[in-house]
Amino acid sequence: xxxxLLSALILAGxxxxxxxxxxLVRLPDFYTRLHGPTKATTLGVGSLLIASALYFGAxxxxxxxxxxxxxLFLFITAPVSAHLLSKAALHLRLRSLAALPPxxxxxxxxxxxxxPANRKPE
Amino acid sequence: xxxxxxxxxxxxxxxxxxxxxANSLAPGQIALGLLLGWAIALFAARFWxxxxxxxxxxxxxxxxxxxxxxxxxANLAVARLVLGAPARLRPAFVxxxxxxxxxxxxxxxxxxxxxxxxxxxSRLSSDRAYLxxxxxxxxxxxxxxxxxxxxxxxxxxxxxxxC
Amino acid sequence: MLKSFALPVAIALVAAAFALSFWRLLVxxxxxxxxxxxxxxxINAIALLVLLGIHLSSALYxxxxxxxxxxxxxxxxxxxxxxxxxxxxx
Numbered sequence: 001x002x003x004x005l006l007s008a009l010i011l012a013g014x015x016x017x018x019x020x021x022x023x024l025v026r027l028p029d030f031y032t033r034l035h036g037p038t039k040a041t042t043l044g045v046g047s048l049l050i051a052s053a054l055y056f057g058a059x060x061x062x063x064x065x066x067x068x069x070x071x072l073f074l075f076i077t078a079p080v081s082a083h084l085l086s087k088a089a090l091h092l093r094l095r096s097l098a099a100l101p102p103x104x105x106x107x108x109x110x111x112x113x114x115x116p117a118n119r120k121p122e
Numbered sequence: 123x124x125x126x127x128x129x130x131x132x133x134x135x136x137x138x139x140x141x142x143x144a145n146s147l148a149p150g151q152i153a154l155g156l157l158l159g160w161a162i163a164l165f166a167a168r169f170w171x172x173x174x175x176x177x178x179x180x181x182x183x184x185x186x187x188x189x190x191x192x193x194x195x196a197n198l199a200v201a202r203l204v205l206g207a208p209a210r211l212r213p214a215f216v217x218x219x220x221x222x223x224x225x226x227x228x229x230x231x232x233x234x235x236x237x238x239x240x241x242x243x244s245r246l247s248s249d250r251a252y253l254x255x256x257x258x259x260x261x262x263x264x265x266x267x268x269x270x271x272x273x274x275x276x277x278x279x280x281x282x283x284x285c
Numbered sequence: 286m287l288k289s290f291a292l293p294v295a296i297a298l299v300a301a302a303f304a305l306s307f308w309r310l311l312v313x314x315x316x317x318x319x320x321x322x323x324x325x326x327x328i329n330a331i332a333l334l335v336l337l338g339i340h341l342s343s344a345l346y347x348x349x350x351x352x353x354x355x356x357x358x359x360x361x362x363x364x365x366x367x368x369x370x371x372x373x374x375x
Binding site: 034035068078 | 143145193194196213214235236238239243244245
Binding site for chain 1: 290294298318320322324331332335338344350369
């Protein structure tokens with residue numbers, strides 16, 4: 001009963017992880033590439049962790065819940081990394097298939113790379 | 123709340139995280155978790171000047187359920203797009219006008235948009251008037267904005283800022 | 286069925302995911318692309334560790350997975366902050 005469920009969860013998780021990385025290679029520009037890994041991977045690792053919780057719970061005859069911690073952590077941090085990455089890409093004005101929105105505010109100068117690291121005089 | 127117990131919810135959450143990390147429910151671990159939760163909440167209190175209020179806990183649970191289902195469904199859609207022909211994608215930047223005002227509600231909305239595959243919240247305008255969202259395959263941007271507002275923003279308003 | 290079929294297939298899939306992300310890391314072309322590839326690599330590493338833990342029937346790998354999750358996230362945020370501000374600690 002448990003074993004087919006575990007196998008299905010593991011295969012689904014690994015497949016989603018694979019598809020996330022495949023998206024990283026196949027999709028045409030950075031903003032679309034961002035969608036593959038940050039999410040498909042999260043669901044993939046999520047189902048792998050559920051499988052792990054079930055497996056160790058069944059093995060030890062109790063419940064194993066610490067996998068929930070990693071899952072929760074990934075579900076909280078993945079959107080933050082995705083948001084920061086896309087913000088950084090917008091800041092660098094990376095080439096995009098979709099029309100880029102106008103730059104936020106008029107005061108920031110347009111840059112092509114990161115500003116020099118020794119900007120602060122200390 | 124009081125000065126000695128500034129954020130009871132934070133303390134309880136930290137205690138729960140400690141128990142998950144220790145992966146045990148022994149009385150000693152429970153006591154240690156509660157002690158840690160209390161001490162960390164006490165020392166971190168100055169970073170959290172105002173306590174976030176959740177007005178409708180049941181609506182929050184329902185919202186979490188809706189988001190989890192959406193994640194699963196939309197993941198399948200993105201997997202199909204990746205395996206299909208990437209050349210036929212119609213990516214777009216979409217502006218979602220915001221009705222939410224509080225920091226917490228806006229961050230939860232942005233995180234939700236980032237978690238549901240196919241959309242990433244890219245930027246919050248400096249006056250918080252709109253959220254810039256990149257969509258992987260948006261045939262109809264207006265429809266996407268309407269869906270986000272109806273499915274996520276309206277429940278979040280009920281939960282965090284009822285007026 | 287689990288150990289003889291599902292686990293090897295899953296590990297092979299995750300290993301292929303590693304190779305694909307690594308290709309993106311090498312090819313780039315831009316800095317955010319490489320950060321995204323690193324981000325994917327650490328999530329793949331968590332997946333591989335979880336699979337290894339099930340394969341060896343040992344819960345020891347869980348702590349390693351948790352640490353990679355913590356450190357990978359902080360690394361991604363630090364790289365993004367650098368691109369955005371040119372400085373990590375403000």
